[in-house]
Amino acid sequence: GALVLAGCSDGDERSSETPSPSAREAASAEAGITVWPAGQRASTVGDRDLFTGDVAILPLYDPTDASTGGAGQVTFQPGARTAWHSHPAGQRLIVTDGTGWIQQEGQDRITVSEGDVVWFEPGVKHWHGARADSWFSHIALAVPGENTSNEWLEPVDDEHYGAL
Ligand code: MN
Numbered sequence: 001g002a003l004v005l006a007g008c009s010d011g012d013e014r015s016s017e018t019p020s021p022s023a024r025e026a027a028s029a030e031a032g033i034t035v036w037p038a039g040q041r042a043s044t045v046g047d048r049d050l051f052t053g054d055v056a057i058l059p060l061y062d063p064t065d066a067s068t069g070g071a072g073q074v075t076f077q078p079g080a081r082t083a084w085h086s087h088p089a090g091q092r093l094i095v096t097d098g099t100g101w102i103q104q105e106g107q108d109r110i111t112v113s114e115g116d117v118v119w120f121e122p123g124v125k126h127w128h129g130a131r132a133d134s135w136f137s138h139i140a141l142a143v144p145g146e147n148t149s150n151e152w153l154e155p156v157d158d159e160h161y162g163a164l
Contacts, residue, residue, distance in 0.1 A: 036061065046074075052155050053080025053129075060139065069142035076100065076136045081129020081161065084153040086120075089143035093118040093128065100136035101164065102128040109164045127156045 046055030053076065060071040073096065084105065093102075099113040105125040112118060118138075120126055130136035142148055 046080075050083050050085075050152055051076075051080060051129075052083070052157075052161075053077055055080050055082075065144075067144060069144035069148060071139060071141045073137065073139050076130035078130050078134055078136075079132050079161070080136075081156050082127045083155045084125055084127050086123050086125050086151045086153075087143070087148070088122055088151070089145050089148045090122045091120045091143065092141040093120075094139040094141070096137045096139055098136040099131045099134040100129055100138065101131055102126060103164070125153065129156070132161075 041059050043056040043058045046057055055077070056075045058073040058075075060073055061068060062070070064070075075097075081101070093112075095112050095114055095116045095118070097114055099111060101109050102112055102118060103109045103126060104120075111131070118128075128138070
């Protein structure tokens with residue numbers, strides 16, 4: 001999974017030198033490979049109820065595919081972070097750029113940077129986001145299964161974030 005996703009995130013550079021997406025898709029399908037070109041995936045802005053600060057979310061593959069669960073590349077501007085939340089089946093993060101902070105409720109903040117891989121146990125209340133002075137980007141991998149919707153809680157307010 002991780003290697004495939006890392007290849008996916010490099011798609012921006014390759015797409016400028018390769019044939020049109022439709023031509024590539026046709027060729028790929030014949031070979032038994034499906035390519036979802038970077039140019040066909042649009043980022044969305046993180047919902048203000050779920051994130052503080054500016055966050056861009058780029059889907060990596062079909063979130064409705066029950067065999068994989070969803071995955072997204074999430075990019076935080078400095079100081080941006082998720083609200084407190086938990087994942088009923090757990091969550092894995094692969095840090096792809098920058099330096100960020102993660103924190104489990106009641107525990108010390110942990111600093112993570114490019115290449116680090118994080119696992120949140122099911123139901124653990126936590127947040128993740130950029131350090132105050134750094135951009136931060138990670139791939140978020142949901143665990144496949146039923147009833148895996150995140151439980152979203154209160155924002156990580158400036159008082160708490162600034163005190164870290
Ligand atoms: Mn999470």
